[in-house]
Amino acid sequence: MTMTILIAGATGDLGGRIINALLERGANVRALVRPGTDAAKVAKLEQRGVTIVRADLSDVPGLTQACTGVSCVVSALQGLGDVIIDGQSTLLDAALAAGVPRFIPSDFSSDYTQLPVGYNRNFDLRRSFNQHLDTKAGIAATSILNGAFAELLTYSIPFLDFKKKQIGYWESADWRVDFTTMDNTAAYTAAVALDVSSPRILRIASFQISANELAPIAEDVMHQSFEVVRLGSRDELAAYNQRERTAHPEGEQDVYPNWQRSQYIHSMFSVQNNPLDNDRYPDITWTSVRELLATRR
Template sequence: MIKNILVAGATGNLGGRICRELVNRGASVTAVVRPATDPEKVENLRTLGVEVKVVDLNSIEELTKACTGVDGVVSALAGLADVIVDLQSRVLDGAIKAGVGRFIPSDFCTDYNGLEPGNNRNFDLRRTFKAYLDSTGIKATSIFNGAFADILKYNTPVLNLKDQSIGYWDDKQDWKLDFTTMDNTAAFTAMAALDEDAPRNLQIASFQVSPVALSEHVLEITGRTFNLHRLSSMEDFAGYIKQQRANDPAGEQELYAKWQQSQYMYSMFSTHHGDLANDRYEGIEWVSAPAYLETFVR
């Protein structure tokens, strides 16, 4: 039975929530952190009941020692190639050397497996790590949660509260978009981490909502009619993103460059989750689109 879980990236927003959910489910949780980690974040983890190990994350030997006696590793690391590929590979190598049986990589995004490589920089980094992960033979489970629901608060083209507009590409006004709250993602990830039989890929979504449905929910909540409009074709959008990226070479070193945000939008309108595993575990209260919108649209 899986009980001892190590979390990498535990001081992050998602990682801390995963630790909380694991502890709430009776797991023994260890977090590995850098020596320079904010002491307040370390104390927050310890208050949750997490054992914190300060580790040189460049050292596979130290990571191996930290992973000794662990049943599974959850990675909630966030970053570019030096983190998603390099650091995550060192964590994986340490886990394998310590005899850890399971690994959950830091995917936490739209299921990119059916998407064409090259259209999303951050997805491509995850593909690179996935190839290495799958070559090792360790049992792995990726959690695909679509987009974090928080992005609906950020005045993106999909929902712009400032302009009171809702946009879509092509004729995809009825296209279902996958959104999951961080709390729902963390709860599901914790249960998957404790599940010896979890499959390679699991798709989830707190709610799936189309641009048309978004406009209807907003109208019901606020009494205001937002401008539902077509932005462009997907082909034109792809061309715009390529030009946007070419004009912003500095963005290659930014986790969320403006063109990367556009790439996420493009991906959301290119695929959606058709095999939701929401019912796999009991006890998760999945947040509905109206309930989530109610928290900030008014």
């Protein structure tokens, strides 16, 4: 029997990719969109056979109706506490009321279960929601931890800085960072949504790579030299992040203030996905760092 999957955050980048992956696997897809969502985005989904359900994250009856008959709810929501904790909690309650058996929260991050509270604000929000999720009987959850989105490597971040022509790292040049492309993450999420036996946590990475490993590949693909540069220790980076957060409290109202971006970098150099669950779905082809960097040339 064909499963019906509900996607929250359907008009976002990751949400849209998850929908594409689900359609490729033959699933029925419902897209939860807020009233007032851009009509052109909604029309594109409808043209692909996606069922549109309009409901605000505070609309319990509307959310419950949206969840009725659904095999799994996938949350690709992004935001602060009002979305990640409050909105997802309301969506979870609606899923429970509708008898939905499975829920995939919007984690999609480094393995925050290995990090102490306070080192990454956005991960702490996810931790709080998952603590609430684990108190709910009658629904099974799967968190997908994918490290950093690999597309970051094409944006000139400190780990691969095209302007400075350097590979920047913290602590150790041999520390391997987890990266997963958005398409790989979406394909894996679609497989999990249709897998009734999926466990509580799954860890994936398109590739794991250190500064020392990245340098020669970047030089070969980009045809330029890159210097491997130590930018400090993890403790120094954590202390810097705390100072910046204290100095810029206005960032607490922003999903990605500068200090939060730096907290993500600290997480990348603090935790690793081990062991990986990449082999759970053999039909997924994982993108290599070489393939990714070739798209930037």
